[in-house]
Amino acid sequence: MKVRQRAPRHIPDLEQVVATTIDILKESGESGFRIETLMERTGISKSSLYASFGSRDGLIAAAHARHFEAMILETIGPIRAITDQAISREELRRNLQAVTAFVSDLSRTAQRVERAAVIAGTTGRPEYATWLAEAQTRLSTEFAQIIEQAQNRGHVTHRYRPRLIANFIQAIVFGRVIVGFDLAAGPDEHAEWTSAANDILDRMLFTD
Numbered sequence: 001m002k003v004r005q006r007a008p009r010h011i012p013d014l015e016q017v018v019a020t021t022i023d024i025l026k027e028s029g030e031s032g033f034r035i036e037t038l039m040e041r042t043g044i045s046k047s048s049l050y051a052s053f054g055s056r057d058g059l060i061a062a063a064h065a066r067h068f069e070a071m072i073l074e075t076i077g078p079i080r081a082i083t084d085q086a087i088s089r090e091e092l093r094r095n096l097q098a099v100t101a102f103v104s105d106l107s108r109t110a111q112r113v114e115r116a117a118v119i120a121g122t123t124g125r126p127e128y129a130t131w132l133a134e135a136q137t138r139l140s141t142e143f144a145q146i147i148e149q150a151q152n153r154g155h156v157t158h159r160y161r162p163r164l165i166a167n168f169i170q171a172i173v174f175g176r177v178i179v180g181f182d183l184a185a186g187p188d189e190h191a192e193w194t195s196a197a198n199d200i201l202d203r204m205l206f207t208d
Contacts, residue, residue, distance in 0.1 A: 021063035061128035065135040089155045101194045109180030
């Protein structure tokens, strides 16, 4: 009698599993997140899931860290592009001013609130905090390398260390979350913020 061979079980890519976890968290939040839903959508087994991520909390931590990375890369990506393309200090300065206006727009408040929520979620969860710290460190290192390259080309002053500049720019962008909840902010607030931020960045990046 011929024995029918069972088809091998599909083992999904872990990147796909994390991406699907992010989608489910957006739909249901942490309280509504079900491992069974993830298994249905990706085909991963529970044993593979726990072998890869250790626990439900580990999986959620990985998803939040990946999503956190994506949000920061929205800022770093354009800066990398303009520093690579700039042929002079003045061109880089002009292009950075355009990026400042874009990232500081209050229409992006929702993304900043989401980032704040991800950070707040590390409270009392050391594993989660570790995942997030590792993600932030990688991204700050990448950002600092971009600044250092611009310094080596003579487009950015060596007055401050690359990592300090990278973290300061991220702080300015993230800090806009406060203004999103200021009901007294006037109609000219965005232009004023952009002008003030550019004045600060001019002194930090282009004043020898």
